[in-house]
Amino acid sequence: MAHRELECGACGRTEPVTPGATVCPSCGKPLMARYDLDGLDAAALREAWASRRGGGMWRFRELLPLADGEEPVSLGEGDTPLLDIPRLGGDLDLDLRVKVESGNPTGSFKDRGLSAAVTRGSLDGAPGFVVPSAGNAAAALSAYGARAGLPVRVYVPADTPGGVKARCRHYDAQVVEVDGLITDCGREAAAYAEETGAFSVSTLHEPYRLEGKKTMMLEIVDALGWRAPDAIVYPTGGGTGLIGSWKVLDELVGAGVLEEAPTRMYAVQSEGCAPMVRAFEEGLEEAPTWEDAATEAWGLRVPSALGDFLILRAVRETDGGAVAVSDEAMRRGARDLGASGIDASIEGGATLAGARALRAAGELQEGETVVLFDTGSLLTY
Ligand SMILES: *Cc1c(COP(=O)(O)O)cnc(C)c1O
DSSP, rough: OOOEEEETTTOOOEEEEOOOOOOOOTOOBBEEEOOGGOOOHHHHHHHHHHHTTTSSSGGGGGGSSSOOOOOOSSOOOOOOOEEEOOHHHHHHHHHEEEEETTTTTTTTTTHHHHHHHHHHHHHHOOSSSEEESSHHHHHHHHHHHHHTTTTTEEEEEETHHHHHHHHHHHOOOEEESSOOOHHHHHHHHHHHHHHOOOOOTTTTTSHHHHHHHHHHHHHHHHTTSOOOEEEEEEEOOOOOHHHHHHHHHHHHHHHSSOOOOOOOEEEETTTBBBBHHHHHHHHSOOOOOTTTTOOOOGGGOOOOOOOOOHHHHHHHHOOOOEEEOOOOHHHHHHHHHTTTTTOOOHHHHHHHHHHHHHHHHOOTTTEEEEEEEEOOOOGGO
């Protein structure tokens, strides 16, 4: 089943499903795909999803933007492990699990979002794709665009590490270096999209990357025996995985697959770029731009996010929160995951650092099942 309509996450305006949809025409905020949950049979769904285990994230196609008969643009993304980490969990008296995303086709969870966005885009007649990014999103778009046989252009700040650009070029993308910040890249990418008709897949500027990202939570709930975890800790840049997790738990309850999903959501950011943490602590509904953002974790160097209000609502409505940790604590977290045999970039390390801070603050309780989102491979650095 494909989605029924698109709904603005801010003003609630609904739109018919339109090829090339971007943001809400009224208020410019993110659009979200809405499904006919009433029309789903929970038992049949669980059975169908279980029977397709090993088939990647598209095994959940009933809750993804794909109509019967349509084929996804896939490179085998998803079906990543949810590992327990008993030594690290024992230290904190938690049932600590880690969703390890490094096994995705380009080494990060960005693949899930870009598989969904490129799938919908290519089915909807996109002549090509464009994204502003200094990291994993650029590599993922390049790979999925190539898989779809469509041209990709990425705008990157000139000081982006050479490895990122090399990865994009490997997938035959056009790499445009911009003398400026990621916000400048955003402006140039938008102008290019306007000029050429290429679909821009900038974070939450189109509705489908969110749909791909939410499959992480579907896999987590499946791995836990159709039980939602007590809490998740998410390394937050633009927040798509956090918002997606919140959205899909609602959908699972709406479809009757879960009776309840009392998962508390925690956003972790770097002390050098913590707009969500500051807004959370100050009781704001939107997050003012963080000036002079500085962190080694490029996935978290996002000074302002279009979905800020959704991140803040997700953490508040689930009784979770937001916490900032130092780059040093993140690095230690990544090393400690490594010492348990787990591939983790600094963003993954941030989640262990965040869990430690939240446990010390009494936010996470003894014995709770807490899932860390280890979003990408150390090798992407
Ligand atoms: C993009 C990215 C993040 C941040 O993800 P958002 O969904 O934008 O919050 C975290 N970790 C890694 C490795 C990333 O590439």
